[in-house]
Amino acid sequence: MTVTTGRVVAGRYALATLIGQGGMGQVWTAYDQRLDRRVAVKLLRPDKVAGQEAGELRRRFARECRVTAQVDHPGLVTVHDAGSEGEELFLVMQYVDGADLSGHLAEHGPYPWQWAVAVAAQLCAVLSAVHAVPIIHRDLKPRNVMVKQDGTVTVLDLGVASVMDNDTTRLTHTGSPIGSPAYMAPEQAMGGAVGPYTDLYALGVLLHELLSGDVPFAGSTALGVLHRHLYEPPLPVRRIRPEIPEALETLVLRLLAKDPQHRPASAQEVYEHLAPLLPARGTPTGAPLDPTRPFLRPHAPWPDRARTPAPQPAPVAPVEEKPDVARAVDEVKRLLGEGRITQAVDLLGAILPAAAQQHGEHSPVVRTLRKQYAATLLDDGQYRRALPELRRLADERAAEAGQADPRSLRFRFEAAQCLEQLGEPAAALAEYRALLPFYENRYVAADDPDLVLDLRRRIGLLLLALGDRAGAHATLVRLLHDVEHTRGPGHPLAGDLRRTLHWLGRMGG
Known part of the structure; x- marks a missing residue:
């Protein structure tokens, strides 16, 4: 991929300075010529992806960008724009003024343990929000974390690893998993299914590195590093720094458990263990790039957010206005045809109560709408909302046609995917x-x-x-x-x- 300073992406974003590059592409500072602001542009390299057709990759990219753009959290970099140009995919993001955690650690490593706790707590808040969607980061590491001038932490590249991957971790042409071996959970290293527990393991690696100055498992080859993740116990950090609280060492070891079921249940739980170790309330030092500075109180995750289904959208119109169901269905078809999936999902969810009132809960019209609603939720990555809809459809169909009915089984299969x-x-x-x-x-x-x-x-x-x-x-x-x-x-x-x-x-x- 040949990219030069001054190139204008999408007729709008003028590339200025190359600030990072890796196996998946490059990151540039750029100027948004329409709004006259500095932005960051990530250019992705589809040729590095194993087993995906160009059209399928673009579809996955658009879907992931759409889903991640809906996550509103101060610890996430804002996505301004996304698309494709020629053979490249581009992602336009907020420009973050600060230092990435890797460079910051190199200047201050190992961290004061209070700094490490402050960074980890902020990361838990971000992970709690994204896992509730659910989105799995898959590549949490210091270079994907920025410390801003005010000490707040911002996570980068949300959804990017998923675009370059598949529903479960896919191996590249060279036979190595996508991701960063030093931060890779055992199940990810083996090509198994990933989940929020995979990000928690990476958080444990990152926290160990902040406290000790090095990752728990290093080696001269990727294979050697991954082998150590699978078979070697991590060195307890208090053996390196006895002043670290015992509770913090215990938490790091739990995060680094080989078996996902032995790790903490959620980022929310990790945050609750970190909270007593956070700096006491008081006047911040005012020093730039100090990750304890936001603690008066961090961006704490919402209690039980990960276990609470997303709220249903309000009806488009009061019942007495008798919404035109047929017209709404036509509008859904138009929105889906234009790729406006999120808007179509909201309209379907809003029109279902009116359709049930007009035609009956078990009418063919309502059942068709519910099938479309579940399928669209699934396609939009809204698995938490899709799951109860799919289970209901599966149960109803099985009651009518038997447990072996192919359509009931398909709904159950999709529910299992959720x-x-x-x-x-x-x-x-x-x-x-x-x-x-x-x-x-x-x-x-x-x-x-x-x-x-x-x-x-x-x-x-x-x-x-x-x-x-x-x-x-x-x-x-x-x-x-x-x-x-x-x-x-x-x-x-x-x-x-x-x-x-x-x-x-x-x-x-």
Whole structure:
């Protein structure tokens, strides 16, 4: 990718100075010529992504940008614009005046432990907000965290790693997972399903680094680093710095647990453990780039936010105005055709009560609208809102047509996908396993022959995420044999499975 100073992106953003680059692209300072303000522009390199067609990558990019733009939190960099130009994807963000945490640590490392607690608490607030969507950062590391002049912390690159990845971690052409090995959770290193617990592990690595001056697992090769993540216990930080509170050391070790189920349950829980260690209320020092300065009180996460469903939008019109359901349906179709998914979701949610009143709760019109609503929520990444809708549709269809009805099973499969994305791997695995016998039935499988393969793949990856490497290996080996037998050795899924099994073998699985 050849990019030069002065190039204007999207007819509006004039690139000024290259401030960072890596495997996925470059970051530039730029000037928004329309509003005359400094911005940051990230240019992504689609050629570095394994197994994704250009059109599918652009669709994923637009979706992730749309979802992340809805997260309103002071600890997140604001997204101003996004799109594609030629073969490149671009993301226009707020320019943050400060220092990235990596450079800041190099000047002040190791951190005073109070600074480390202040940074981690602010990161918990951000993670609590994004996990409630849910979004998984997947690449939390010091270079993706900025300390602003007032000491507040801002997280960068939310959603970018997900765009360059797949629903679960995909291996690159070289057989290495996407991400930064030093901060990579064991389940991510093995190519298993990821969730909020994956970001919490990265937070533990980052917190260990702030306290000790180095990451807990280093090495001369990516393979060596990942092997240590999987098999070696981290060094307790008090052995390096005895003045660190014992409670803080205990929290770091919990965050670095190999098994996701042994880590704290949420970023909210981590924050509650950090809160007693935060600086006492008082007058800030006023020094720039001091991460304790915001503590009078940090941007605390909303209590129980991650367990509270998003509020439903208010009705478009009072009932007495008798909304025109047919016209609203036409408007939804138009919005979906224009890619305005979020607006379509809100309109569908608003029109459903009126449609139920006019046509009856169980009428074909209302059922069609509810199916569209659930499908659109799923496509928009609003898994928390989609889950109860899909479960309701599955139960109603099963009551009418039986447990083996293909449409009921499909709704259950999509509900399990929501559980997976919401960071509930054990629940998702149980549901996939309950569905598998139905899809292995020839009559049911005939309706969607590829879905049973995807179902078995997801079971294998969730077993990896839960630390059952032997079970995952056996599941994926059997699946590879069946894919090669029924689809041929050149099928894309066969290639993915061989890479995963090769990686699993190299890591001692």
